[in-house]
Amino acid sequence: MKTYEVRLDVFEGPLDLLLHLIKELEIDINDIPMAVLTRQYMDYIEQMKDLEINIASEYLVMASELLKIKSFMLLPEPAHLEEDFEDPRERLMEQLLEYQNFKAYANELEKLKAEQDKIFIKPPHELDESEEDQISSLDINDLIEAYQKVKRRIILDVPRAVTVRREVISREEAEHFIFNKFNSKNKIHFTDMFSFNESKPMIVAVFVTILEMIKSKDISISLHDDGNYEFERV
Structure with missing residues (x-):
């Protein structure tokens, strides 16, 4: 399996890191293979520990959440799934999709700001x-x-x-x-x-x-x- 070298200061949080891994691994965000994604995420955490870099608590919270979801996914499926059965990945997928949308909006706003910065307006002056x-x-x-x-x-x-x-x-x-x-x-x-x-x-x-x-x-x-x-x- 191909591994990916990543740096902490590139990402704005654990969701940003997960989106990066999903893109690099070419994973379908609507059908996440938790074993693969969790392994890559934990490899990243271990790399940070090896380099003695302080890891923000939110990254560790996400690591525990990924391990929890992975554990649920390893349990045998019920013989007859109930109608209200909830995919343990659903909440994570919703968070990732929402974050992905906000990030796209932020990029568009940044482009608009860059275009606006090219416009120079004559300052007002008083008229007699x-x-x-x-x-x-x-x-x-x-x-x-x-x-x-x-x-x-x-x-x-x-x-x-x-x-x-x-x-x-x-x-x-x-x-x-x-x-x-x-x-x-x-x-x-x-x-x-x-x-x-x-x-x-x-x-x-x-x-x-x-x-x-x-x-x-x-x-x-x-x-x-x-x-x-x-x-x-x-």
Whole structure:
């Protein structure tokens, strides 16, 4: 019979050791050959004694439990098994299956934690009152609504033939578009920001970039009494 060298500090308890032996011996956890498993477990205990390593009491308690179950298994089976006859291994198998499940859950949680540790979140910072009011009262929906209001007042020259293609707009392209609109001016009205012939991807990219530039204080925004927005380079 093949023997297995094991170390105490690898295991978190006797159930962990038993699961290791079951895996190494390729034992069916639902039909444990107690003689084989008990022999390997006791060999392990003896190895620890030979090395003069302190054995935790829980390992010794499990050893006595295994010997007890093994003894029951050696008794001759009754000629007629009663319906309520209980397999002496049942409680041990339930413990092992439950521990195995908890160990699997713990491994999954450890993987999730490792993935979460790769995510870095910007720490919160305090906003002054003007910045807080400005940002909290403005979102992309406000800009879209303003865009739609102005667009409804302008008649577009729509070409008869339209080619639909996928367009990806980068942050740099959106910033270049915005600063081109400022040209040599420091202020620009929202109505001057678009010609209303821009593609939807460009419009969305510009809106998102405007919000990010407001938060980073690269530009500021003010709302006039007539409901029009005005942008200013900071």
